Amino acid sequence: MARAAVRGRLTWQTATVTAVKQETDAVRTIELDVPDWPGHRAGQHIDVRLTADDGYTAERSYSIATADDEPVAITVERLDDGEVSPYLTEELRAGDQLELRGPIGGWFVWDTSDGGPLLLIAGGSGVVPLRAILRHRQRTGSDVPARLLYSSRTLADVIYRGELDQYRDGGAEVSYALTRSQPPGWTGYSGRVDAALLAKVAWPASQHPLTFVCGPTSFVEAVAGNLVSLGYPAGRVKTERFGGT
Amino acid sequence: MVALDGNAIGGLLLEVFGTDLTAAQTICATCGNAAVVADTVVYLRAPGTVVRCRTCGNVLMVIAQIRGMSCVDLFGMAVFDEGQDR
Numbered sequence: 001m002a003r004a005a006v007r008g009r010l011t012w013q014t015a016t017v018t019a020v021k022q023e024t025d026a027v028r029t030i031e032l033d034v035p036d037w038p039g040h041r042a043g044q045h046i047d048v049r050l051t052a053d054d055g056y057t058a059e060r061s062y063s064i065a066t067a068d069d070e071p072v073a074i075t076v077e078r079l080d081d082g083e084v085s086p087y088l089t090e091e092l093r094a095g096d097q098l099e100l101r102g103p104i105g106g107w108f109v110w111d112t113s114d115g116g117p118l119l120l121i122a123g124g125s126g127v128v129p130l131r132a133i134l135r136h137r138q139r140t141g142s143d144v145p146a147r148l149l150y151s152s153r154t155l156a157d158v159i160y161r162g163e164l165d166q167y168r169d170g171g172a173e174v175s176y177a178l179t180r181s182q183p184p185g186w187t188g189y190s191g192r193v194d195a196a197l198l199a200k201v202a203w204p205a206s207q208h209p210l211t212f213v214c215g216p217t218s219f220v221e222a223v224a225g226n227l228v229s230l231g232y233p234a235g236r237v238k239t240e241r242f243g244g245t
Numbered sequence: 246m247v248a249l250d251g252n253a254i255g256g257l258l259l260e261v262f263g264t265d266l267t268a269a270q271t272i273c274a275t276c277g278n279a280a281v282v283a284d285t286v287v288y289l290r291a292p293g294t295v296v297r298c299r300t301c302g303n304v305l306m307v308i309a310q311i312r313g314m315s316c317v318d319l320f321g322m323a324v325f326d327e328g329q330d331r
Contacts, residue, residue, distance in 0.1 A: 010259040047256040061253055104255040106265035107283035217247050239284065243247040 010101050012049060015072070017096045023075060023159045027125065028089045029065060031073040032098065040064050042136040043109035043129045043212065043240075046074065046102030050084055060084045061242075063129035063214070064103065067136040068111075072102075075159060077125040108212065108240045112137065116210050117145035117203050121193065121223050123215020124152065129240065130212060131160050138170050146172040149201045151193045151219065153180040175201060193219070195226045205231035210238075217241040246290065251282035254294055257308060258282070261315050264327060272324035276301035279324075 015034040022028055045063045062074040078089040092098070110118070110133045118137075120130040127150050137146060148167075152158045155178060164174050177189035177197060189197060203209040211232060213223050220241045227237050251267055258266040267283040278300035285305060286297040293309035298321070305321040319325055 010256060010263075045252070045255070061256065101256055101260075104259060104265070105252055105267050105283075106255075107268040107281055108252050217249065220250075239250060240252045241248075241250045242253075243249055243289075 010104070012099050012101045015098050015100050017092055017094050017098060018071070019094050020092060024157055026078045026089070026157075027075060027159050028078075029073050029075045030088060030092060030098075031071060032100070034072050034100070037072060038103070039068060040072065040103035041068055041105075041109040041111060042132040044103040044105040045129070046072065046100045046104060048074070048084065048088070049099045049101075050087060051099070058083045061104070063132065063240075065128050065132055067132060067139045069139065070135075075125065075128045075131075108214075108238050110136070110210070110212065112140050112142040112144060114210060115144055117207055118147065119202055119209045119211040120146065120148045121198075121211065121213045121215075122148065122150045123193070123219035123223075124157070125159065126213075126215030126219070126240070126242065127159055127164075129214055131164070133212065134164070134167050134172060137172070138167060143171065145203075147201065147203065148172060148174045149177060149189075149193060149197075150175070151177045151179060151215070154178060155183050155186075193223055195229065198223065198226050199230060202227065202230060202232075205233075208236065210236055212238050212240075214240040215242070217243065246288055248297075249287045249289060251285040251287055251296065253287050253289060254282075254296070254308075257294060261308065261317060266327055269325060269327040271305055271322050271326075273298040273301060273303060273305060274321050274323040275303040277323070 015032040018033050019031040020028055045061045047059055047061050049059045051057045065073045065075045076085055076088045079085045122130050168174055177193055182190050213220050220239050224237050224239050255267045269282050272279050286299050288295045296306040307318045309316045
């Protein structure tokens with residue numbers, strides 16, 4: 001039975017892909033034109049729904065990659081055994097349509113008025129909403145101190161690397177921790193984001209930092225636990241976990 | 246199945262309740278732990294969506310959707326307040 005859309009409620013709508021950009025071997029950014037988009041906040045996400053010919057549907061959440069004043073874009077990592085991501089990263093083309101709803105989320109969001117200093121910790125494609133935060137900070141000319149620590153398997157797997165490196169000019173500190181292999185002459189961090197690395201990179205708790213951690217569940221729980229051990233109050237450590245399907 | 250967190254049900258809660266609830270405050274009826282929805286433990290296909298307390302593991306909320314109807318059970322929460330931390 002068809003039901004009328006209730007005003008103010010979240011409804012599925014159809015967006016059009018305006019461009020796709022390959023970020024790394026396995027990662028693509030998909031830019032979208034969404035009619036009557038109400039605007040979003042850095043850190044929010046959308047739900048994407050794919051429907052097969054037989055009516056089977058699959059829904060996934062993807063963080064919005066762009067700043068508040070920009071059109072919506074999502075950045076998707078291909079999971080080889082995934083149901084949705086292979087389609088989004090390999091089949092989808094400019095001009096195609098996509099069903100989505102959003103923007104979603106009121107907790108894992110940052111605006112300049114929330115202040116800082118900001119500590120942003122990403123595991124893999126968990127960098128996407130943190131990129132939106134850094135992009136928002138940059139585009140508003142904010143001078144809130146910001147540090148990004150980004151854990152990636154290899155340097156080639158770092159998403160948005162060129163852009164993130166540029167944020168150093170705007171006063172943000174950007175560092176990478178490469179877990180699997182490091183290029184010759186690598187001067188950044190190596191290995192996992194553990195208690196010792198966090199003690200080195202994190203702002204002292206006495207500065208009342210505001211922290212956003214996004215990554216796979218095990219990564220987020222390890223990092224959040226270590227931050228609380230460093231004296232970070234749990235209420236100032238905002239976390240977002242994603243799974244592997 | 247990997248546990249996610251309450252951010253993952255932001256869209257579902259918005260659909261059911263008509264407002265963003267990821268920043269809403271919950272108090273667990275079992276152990277009394279206070280947490281925002283975003284920090285609860287979420288299993289998306291349990292089947293149905295199951296939300297658990299991060300401290301004691303007890304069930305806070307179950308949402309099942311079938312034939313266009315949403316069944317929401319909040320039996321595990323002493324408080325569910327959208328007015329906090331917003």
